[in-house]
Amino acid sequence: MEKKNNPFNYITEHMPELDLLGRVRVLLRWLFLGSITGAVVGTVGAAFSKAIIFATAFRTAHDYIIFGLPVGGLAIVAMYRGCKDYEDKGTNLVIKSIQEGDNLPVIKAPLIFLATTLTHLFGGSTGRESAALQMGGSIGYNLGKLFKLKEGNDKIITMCGMSAAFSALFGTPMTAAFMAMEIENVGVMYYSALVPCVVSALVAQGISSSLGAVGEQFVVNVVPDFTPYHALFTGILAILCAILSVVFCDVLKFTGRTYKKLLPNPYLRVFVGGCIVVALTFLSGTRYYNGAGMDVIEMALHGEAPYYAFLLKIIFTALTLGAGYKGGEIVPALYIGATFGCLYSQLLGFDPALCAAVGMGALFCGVTNCPISSLFICFELFGFKGMPFYLLAVALSYTFSGYSSLYSSQKIMYSKFHNKYVNRDTK
Secondary structure (H helix, E strand, O other), X not given: OOHHHOHHHHHHHOOOOOOHHHHHHHHHHHHHHHHHHHXXXXXXXHHHHHHHHHHHHHHHHOHHHHHXXXXXXHHHHHHHHHOOOOOOOOHHHXXXXXXXXXXXXXXXXXXXXXXXXXXXXXXXXXXXXXXXXXXXXXXXXXXXXXXXXXXXXXXXXXXXXXXXXXXXXXXXXXXXXXXXXXXXXXXXXXXXXXXXXXXXXXXXXXXXXXXXXXOOOOOOOOXXXXXXXXXXXXXXXXXXXXXXXXXXXXXXXHHHHHHHHHOOOHHHHHHHHHHHHHHHHHHXXXXXXXXXXXXXXXXXXXXXXXXXXXXXXXXXXXXXXXXXXXXXOHXXXXXXXXXXXXXXXXXXXXXXXXXXXXXHHHHHHHHHOOHHHHHHHHXXXXXXXXXXXXXXXXXXXXXXXXXXXXXXXXXXXXXXXXXXXXXXXXX
């Protein structure tokens, strides 16, 4: 079927005005495509979630396996190079695909699935949600090619894949739907993707949960009245988290550049990086900084995380991802925010669960530049009771984090400080 005759493209070729029938046809088209994307990505996301859980449980039960991290790194590099992927751009490639239509090969999905599982199995310090964005984006993009969608519609279905994967893995469909529309160009929302992203996120969560993949949720019981005093302590914590988010992004990028400069050979780089992470693990005397660290986030919510945990997580994650191991930066960012919030509560005597929740929301916003998604993830993870705290923290973090980002492909379309179109790259 030629693209010009494709019924999935018919509606957009007869823009700008649609009558009622045309709107119904658009709705039905995206209900179908969003559901298909959600079902496919939700199934893969459930398998990915179970693979990470298995890898984490196996590593916990067999502590010695961490010595295999350097060898696991060699296997990851060999996989990517065997598939002729010599310069993996990670989530940046997915963002570029939406911005400029860059190709997203279907091999990306199984590659990131296997590589992230191996990284977690052997104790690399990394997350999983950024890997899910890559996996979902790749699947969505190639579903678009399968249905022969034209440019514009193929970008929307790529966003559907991203939202479906994030929702399937984290169990937060509201966050997932809006993050997929918000992350590419800061200040611009792709509202044409609203219905398909919402549908794909909801379907993916339903499929994933029915297959036994359970999303995250934390309990914040103590939520005081939002007084000027509490607003002040929330504001200070949010600004400190914004600064910390800039540090985290800068350390990740600096470490990656330094690795490549000192060790240009990717096999040597990943092997040496793995050895460094193993050595630091034994020097730390704990396994708190390996894997995603969801258990440490729980400790932070109870006020029990080590006071220096946020700093060591930055170091471990930078050394892992910079060396060439795969995974994500979002869960480490949540970990850093939670443990820093825990420290803040210990120093100033506030409720640790609320401080950890505020820290997580602020760090998430600072590293992604997605304030709407950051607010929604607070609601979905912690409930609505702390709304004023999360709202203020996200707003301040978005502003004080400036133009830093985890993703160099992300564009700042409108200034954070003035009502001005800037269209600039992130730092």
